[in-house]
Amino acid sequence: MELFTQKAALHVIARLAPGDEPLTLSVNETIAFGEDWLDLGSMTVHPEPPPQAPFGSFDIAAALRFGAYEWRLPPQQVAEANLQNALGGAKKADDAKKWLHEGLQDAVRRLTLLWPTFDADSVARLPFRRPTTIVPDTTAITQGGLDFVGRFLGPWARIKVPAVAHMEVDNHVDNYFRVRRDRKHRGERNARALRHHLISQGAQRTLLRLQFDRSVEIDRGDLGADPLRGIISQTSDTEDKNLGLQEVTRSFADRLIVETARRFQTQVRTDHPLFILTSDQGMARMAMAEGLGVMFFEARSSPSVYGKVLTGCVGHPFVERRLHHVSATELLWELAVSFGAARLASSRGCFEVHAMPESGLGAVWQPMHAREDALWGLFRESTKEKSAAGLPQGSPVDVAVPEEKRTSGASGQELLAKDGAQKRAGGRDGRQMGASSARKSALPSYGFTPNKMFKLIWFICEHRKITRDEGQRTLEVTWQDEYLRYERFLSSGGLIIVEGDEVSAAPSLQRLKSALAGGDLGSALGELRAVPSYDALLRDLGARRAVQRDDPSLPVAQKALVTYLMISEALGAVVEVRDVGIVCTDAAVDPPAFAALARTVYEKLALETGSEWVLTGKWLEDLATAHAVHPVVARRLLGEAREAGHIEVYFEGSTPDQRFDAHALWILVSGVDVPQLVKRPLYHGDFLVPGTAAVRLKVKEKTDAA
């Protein structure tokens, strides 16, 4: 098993869902289900359809990340039958139906795939318009009320979690571990473990999530400041004994929460709004009777989730024109934590996530894992798919997460970004499995963020020699293996010299820096072509002239392809034209020849559209597709051709047509400290003539009259 962040898992899951085939979602609680899995329905992913999905589009990984999926839960009878099968005669199997129903409902609410059914008065007060304190009880933490507040009611909502709520959650956790550590009945299936698991782990995850979410404001009282806290510990005080106060009862916990709220209210302005968030009717009544505000929601009596279709992208409940999305990995993670393990599977394989693996599997827990929200995962590709991909059975799976941290082994801190990891990290989505696997592993390619790469190049050139730690700090990346991708890209092209832990600039890196700084695209491209994988891609594109981005025979991994294409487009080597693909733009044209091409393309478009004014973006795209002239080159040559009197051009300014906003290209912005790649819309007039809205143009041969 390996440690996965959600981001890393996205690319793995994307390989399971390449087509219309739904993914099956199932969960496991080891003590209750043994090695059996409980089927919780299917998930359909909705990326942008392939013909309209060029470079940088809404692909499967984006669909998973931004909630473009539907989760179809099984009907209640089916879910209960599945549960019986998974329990396999475990004790308390009948009670388990209720526990599953409640636990699943709570998990779905914590995810905000379904929202708590608040009372009408509470919703009428929302959204808050001034700072408001929310004091949740344990039910609000466990059953999703607090997650709703954290996600939708910021920035005004200030959460104050009473210490006793933390303690109740810890008690639930302790109850679960008591079952887990029960040596006497080890090996027997026990449905009670399911209940303890469901009510403890998800609540603890909510508290951790809120703690690490910087957009959520959590108030904390002074240490030990919860009133009546002493009452729940044993005391030798005679008066306490006479009053029976050392006996902890359930209502005391509720009382402590109300007391916390009341005490807090004494510390703030009297008109400061404060609400107790709860799904417990008794607690709500007690709080109201004490004059406190209450935000009450229904949990147990709300409609069942069974048979529903939930989607990961919905509207924000209070803010117009804002969407709220829940990633598929967030869903998988929540279920894994709530039940113990969760799995997504298709005919291509399966991906399991384990929140609490058995100790024998070498998986450990560290605080770092909670902070990074990393869980242990296992990716298994189906034998059939591996054979189809030309891999020998049992060979390592090419997991598409080169840029992510992945740790393994007992320490949990060893980085896997060694050469072996690179071999495993081919970086492709499911569409790209095929004959290219062998080629990709033969020629390592590297995905990275170009702007960070420029920053690193500048840093190395300025300091001549740097350490890896300095490089990592410059990139502001948490993990060394992420930094190493940058280093390996440069070293594979001889642009840097690596000696032990130190990196120094080769002369070619200085030349590359100068070319980038001066906007000399051709020279920069020439230096970068020293990187074998980058050169291989450009050679391939040069030979084929135009390809689709998802063409499986491209010689670099998918993640690296994204990076390489960004750079190539900005340096004028290729351009991605929507509905056409990646077009090689290596034509060497002088101003007179360009003038002729410009008129030819213009006349063709004018004839097709029946208008003498043609869209500048379309004109640029056609120059690229028909004559291999890059838009940036075309922009330069247009100016030169006009100046030399080879051509006359007229522009018509208007508001850009937003339909073409997706037609954009990466360009290099030099002349600043460190150059940047930025994306510019091609159809906006200011691309061709900066500072104008020259959306349409007319190209004419230069005449004396003109």
Place this chain on the structure above:
Amino acid sequence: MVVRPADESTETPSLRLRVWRPTRWEREHFDHGRRGPADPADFGECVYVWAPTDDVFDGIADEKDRRELHASLGLLDPDRSHEERAVSKLAAIIETIDCILERAGSAVWSPSQISVATSDLDRLNLRQNRLRTLRHQLQWVLDVFASAPNASVTVR
């Protein structure tokens, strides 16, 4: 972690849903039109408002289904009396939506006006099933306000 969309569209929403309840006045109000004390029964206060990000009807492939939903939402036209626009009427609209959603290919996934920043300095327009988003919202409004006395809802 859930990432919130960064930008907001400025287009007028295709529909706007409002939930009303009888107004709660602590003092008497004078109605200049009636030249007498205002009758609180004539007034409702808006307690919840929501509008979809994108045109819901554009997310329905079939013209017949679009008309059906339009007619269904017309039951909540503000011209109708508030009894006719009771929150419980949302159940019928949800049923209509469910019928459309069940028909394969009728409710389509499409790009939203809302975009999010990705790590590559690029922005992507989110994709959503607009009809399912509407259904999710209506169901929540129904669940929340169904038990609120004399609450009504308008859609325009």
